[in-house]
Amino acid sequence: MFFRLKNTWLSSIVFFFDLSAVIIAWVAAYLVRFNGEVPQEFKESALWALVWVLPIHGLAFRILGLYRGIWGFASLPDLLRIVRAVVASTFAVMIGAAMLQPAPIIPRSVFIVAPIFLFLIMGGARIFYRTLREFYRYGGLIAQGKPVLLLGAGSAGASLVRELMRSSEWRLVGLLDDDSTKHGREIQGYKILGSINELQRWASELKADHVIIAMPSAPLEVHRQVTTLCVRAGVNVMVLPALAPLTQGHTFLSLIRPVNLEDLLGREPIAIDSAHVEALLKDRVVMVTGAGGSIGSELCRQILRFAPAQLIAFELSEYAMYTLTEELREKFPELSVVPVIGDTKDALLLDQVMQRYAPHIVFHAAAYKHVPLMEELNAWQAVRNNVLGTYRVGRAAIRAGIKHFVLISTDKAVNPTNVMGASKRLAEMACQALQQTTQFTQFETVRFGNVLGSAGSVVQKFQKQIAKGGPVTLTHPEITRFFMTIPEASQLVLQASSMGQGGEIFILDMGQPVRIVDLARDLVRLSGLTEDQVKFTYTGLRPGEKLYEELLACDETTRPTPHIKLRIARAREVPSSFLDEVLPWLTQRRILADAEVRRDLRRWVPEYSPLVGPMLASVPEAVGYVQVAHE
Numbered sequence: 001m002f003f004r005l006k007n008t009w010l011s012s013i014v015f016f017f018d019l020s021a022v023i024i025a026w027v028a029a030y031l032v033r034f035n036g037e038v039p040q041e042f043k044e045s046a047l048w049a050l051v052w053v054l055p056i057h058g059l060a061f062r063i064l065g066l067y068r069g070i071w072g073f074a075s076l077p078d079l080l081r082i083v084r085a086v087v088a089s090t091f092a093v094m095i096g097a098a099m100l101q102p103a104p105i106i107p108r109s110v111f112i113v114a115p116i117f118l119f120l121i122m123g124g125a126r127i128f129y130r131t132l133r134e135f136y137r138y139g140g141l142i143a144q145g146k147p148v149l150l151l152g153a154g155s156a157g158a159s160l161v162r163e164l165m166r167s168s169e170w171r172l173v174g175l176l177d178d179d180s181t182k183h184g185r186e187i188q189g190y191k192i193l194g195s196i197n198e199l200q201r202w203a204s205e206l207k208a209d210h211v212i213i214a215m216p217s218a219p220l221e222v223h224r225q226v227t228t229l230c231v232r233a234g235v236n237v238m239v240l241p242a243l244a245p246l247t248q249g250h251t252f253l254s255l256i257r258p259v260n261l262e263d264l265l266g267r268e269p270i271a272i273d274s275a276h277v278e279a280l281l282k283d284r285v286v287m288v289t290g291a292g293g294s295i296g297s298e299l300c301r302q303i304l305r306f307a308p309a310q311l312i313a314f315e316l317s318e319y320a321m322y323t324l325t326e327e328l329r330e331k332f333p334e335l336s337v338v339p340v341i342g343d344t345k346d347a348l349l350l351d352q353v354m355q356r357y358a359p360h361i362v363f364h365a366a367a368y369k370h371v372p373l374m375e376e377l378n379a380w381q382a383v384r385n386n387v388l389g390t391y392r393v394g395r396a397a398i399r400a401g402i403k404h405f406v407l408i409s410t411d412k413a414v415n416p417t418n419v420m421g422a423s424k425r426l427a428e429m430a431c432q433a434l435q436q437t438t439q440f441t442q443f444e445t446v447r448f449g450n451v452l453g454s455a456g457s458v459v460q461k462f463q464k465q466i467a468k469g470g471p472v473t474l475t476h477p478e479i480t481r482f483f484m485t486i487p488e489a490s491q492l493v494l495q496a497s498s499m500g501q502g503g504e505i506f507i508l509d510m511g512q513p514v515r516i517v518d519l520a521r522d523l524v525r526l527s528g529l530t531e532d533q534v535k536f537t538y539t540g541l542r543p544g545e546k547l548y549e550e551l552l553a554c555d556e557t558t559r560p561t562p563h564i565k566l567r568i569a570r571a572r573e574v575p576s577s578f579l580d581e582v583l584p585w586l587t588q589r590r591i592l593a594d595a596e597v598r599r600d601l602r603r604w605v606p607e608y609s610p611l612v613g614p615m616l617a618s619v620p621e622a623v624g625y626v627q628v629a630h631e
Helices: 009-033 040-063 076-100 110-139 155-165 196-205 220-232 261-265 274-281 294-304 318-331 347-357 371-376 379-399 419-435 458-467 486-499 516-526 578-586 594-604
Strands: 146-151 170-176 190-194 210-213 236-239 285-289 310-315 337-341 361-364 404-410 442-448 450-452 472-474 483-485 505-508 536-538 557-560 566-570
Touching (some): 146 196, 155 170, 170 196, 196 220, 210 220, 220 236, 274 486, 285 347, 294 318, 294 361, 294 486, 310 318, 318 337, 337 347, 371 379, 379 419, 379 578, 379 594, 404 419, 404 486, 419 442, 419 578, 419 594, 458 472, 472 516, 486 505, 486 566, 578 594
Parallel strands (some): 146 170, 146 210, 285 310, 285 361, 310 337, 361 404, 404 442, 472 536
Antiparallel strands (some): 505 566, 557 566
16 A cells, blocks of 8 residues: 555545545546547546556545544635645646556546546535534534524624534524624524614524623623623623633633623723832732721732732731631732731730831721611721721821821712711821821822622622522612722722822722612622512611712812822811810720710711611602611
8 A cells, every 4th residue: 555544444434435536536527528428448548547546646635634634623724635635636647647648648628627526525525524413413403502692793703603503502593793784694604683782582583591792802881781781681691701812722612701790880991000009019018907808808919919028917807817818828829928817996016017017008998887887886886996997007107117008998988978988087087187297108098989799798788689589678769879899999099009199089980870779680680580580679768878979079179190090189178186186085985875976976077967767758669678788
């Protein structure tokens, strides 16, 4: 033999099929040349020529790698290999014919027609086999898999179509795209049915309960609108995220994920000035109070990305500290994390920690933040923890010669209507007053709204209620809140701290406020349920709860910063005597009643205006009662 065949019967069958194709193409070329009536002498010449034509073709097929591909996955590269092999073997046959000079001579048209027939037989057989295999396995008589609609007929969508054709889990039933020029056309045999706005109609007609959004390069607002449309159409939605380079062995289909609440909110990705943040944190000692909380723990993660010399994690909860340090040591084993269990009101401990480790910057995230808990029974604890704790951490920072102090504040500090908000405004004022006592330590405040997924947040409450089958309880149908993700808030805190010169109140761009009832409905749909299955009830606004939050008080103005997501508030001045007056009140040796706390807060925070009593005007009749925090 001219070459060594693979030791598998399948390879031998494919090889002999190709040789049979050479014979058929050779004979067919003669029949075409002589219009079906081949003279006797040419018949004999053609048959004798096959004695050397067949080995030449077989050798060319083998040398040019014709048997590397698998028929079940035949594609363009396989067809290109066939073209190269056919062309090479045809030239070799032509050279052989010129050297051997058979009589009668082989007609020149045979050297044109035979290769065409050979390519059609070999290539056609492979494509036909793949089509037949996929038809029966994925889309034909025994089609299986969940029917799915694909939104987006661009390059990413086309790639997903090819992968869905080979998937046993999914059965593609069509595509939708807003480009009207594509309507009625096909990708790999699958029709582009219409626009994305027609999703509900096509999902119903085709009984498709699943949708994949394949528009990774679309603008964020378009992506948000499409995601919202899908969720409110009651289908199960998956999304192909912004395309990252595919690693070897991965596919587009492996990248799709279920949509989440962040997709519905449609927040632009945050781009921070890493160089400035790195200059602030790299090779420095950094301290975070409240390190075990939602914001504090994410701050620790973000800070460690910039390779500080040491991270001092200060936290009151032993369990929260244990959980955090276990995670950080696993993710950042090469970096030093020092866990300190302690209360921010413990001045002696704070002095000892700061003098020993000498941090360059302190992020003060420790606070009581749950509005109803702090409003109803724990007003004095909220004020002491949030205000006295801030003051003592700030004073310890000044005594230790720390360069930067960053207070994490809240939108509830603006025109506060609850004790928690008033206490955070009082903490801001304490920082403003402390700034007047030092030329070295720079005090900055960063003010933002609710963060998705934080401990005790409304999202967590709703998810638990939905998991139990309801009811989902809201206080008012028109209540709105600002939302951002925990990583987004933490990154902007770092960015703001790198810009501070001392005394600023930075305000994060929170985007547009979100109606809590819309948030709840979207969470129900994301859970695969409908509003008919989960009941909504209303209980009225609780004491201290606003219908909407503000980021600025009415007499505050702002100025821009180099970062588009950050502005600086020109806050009201704090008198120099402020600390002398408020400290004796905070350190008195008795526990004030809630009514006394609210009375005194109005003295220190004139804009504080507590709301008392539930408000349920124009609210549907409440059914059942499950308390939910909107903070």
